[in-house]
């Protein structure tokens with residue numbers, strides 16, 4: 499039986515954060531020998547045509563933890579993720595992935611990072627001419643050591659978790675937006691990455707489907723314990739998934755830490771952000 503089939507691989511899940519309990523921030527809490535964090539942004543600055551988008555952004559995500567990056571549309575959430583994948587480069591500051599400073603990595607070195615870290619794109623980017631089953635199994639086909647039975651078993655497991663087991667023989671064009679997205683997430687997991695990045699997984703679907711997508715992602719979080727970053731402006735989704743929150747505002751991180759810090763923040767901008775989301779649940783863009 500190959501590693502990829504061990505869905506409950508465990509790993510460090512409930513890791514402490516400094517601000518959870520400032521007095522208990524000791525070396526004993528470091529679970530992973532390679533590094534305390536899987537992702538780290540240190541003082542990252544990024545400007546486009548001299549217009550700063552990220553202005554000394556710092557935050558870190560521990561192994562096995564889910565960090566939700568929130569903020570209004572256009573604030574730099576996707577730009578942040580693109581620095582991890584090497585699609586954008588920082589003007590200054592450092593970006594660390596799995597304990598390695600990737601800031602000045604070559605394109606070739608980033609290919610390795612992209613094997614470790616998979617990004618689920620909004621569009622889903624499925625292969626139109628392949629069935630759902632073939633789309634999910636695509637990253638597994640031809641991998642040495644995997645028998646067709648291993649692959650079938652894996653696809654069945656992941657399809658069940660994502661509730662697409664009834665549509666395995668359909669084509670993407672026959673699926674709803676929500677189901678397409680679930681299949682794209684299934685394919686991302688089939689790559690067996692160490693970490694997953696989700697960019698706005700609940701936009702462009704109705705509130706009921708958005709809630710459902712959140713439940714599916716939560717189920718995967720609980721089954722795989724993969725280090726994750728979820729970019730969203732949807733506070734309901736954030737509440738469901740977040741171990742920690744990064745709130746971006748005008749290029750800066752104005753709140754970083756466990757969910758409670760965001761939920762109880764009395765920063766007027768954050769209070770307003772929370773309120774708007776309650777008032778306009780069906781809106782898929784923040785105002």
Ligand SMILES: Nc1ncnc2c1ncn2[C@@H]1O[C@H](COP(=O)(O)OP(=O)(O)O)[C@@H](O)[C@H]1O
Pocket residue numbers: 546551569570571572573574575576577578
């Ligand atoms: N490649 C690029 N070139 C120029 N400007 C960009 C580029 N990518 C993003 N931006 C700008 O950076 C800002 C942040 O974008 P983005 O991270 O996509 O926002 P969001 O928080 O909605 O994901 C926006 O003003 C956007 O226009």
Ligand SMILES: [Mg+2]
Pocket residue numbers: 575576577697698
């Ligand atoms: Mg975006």
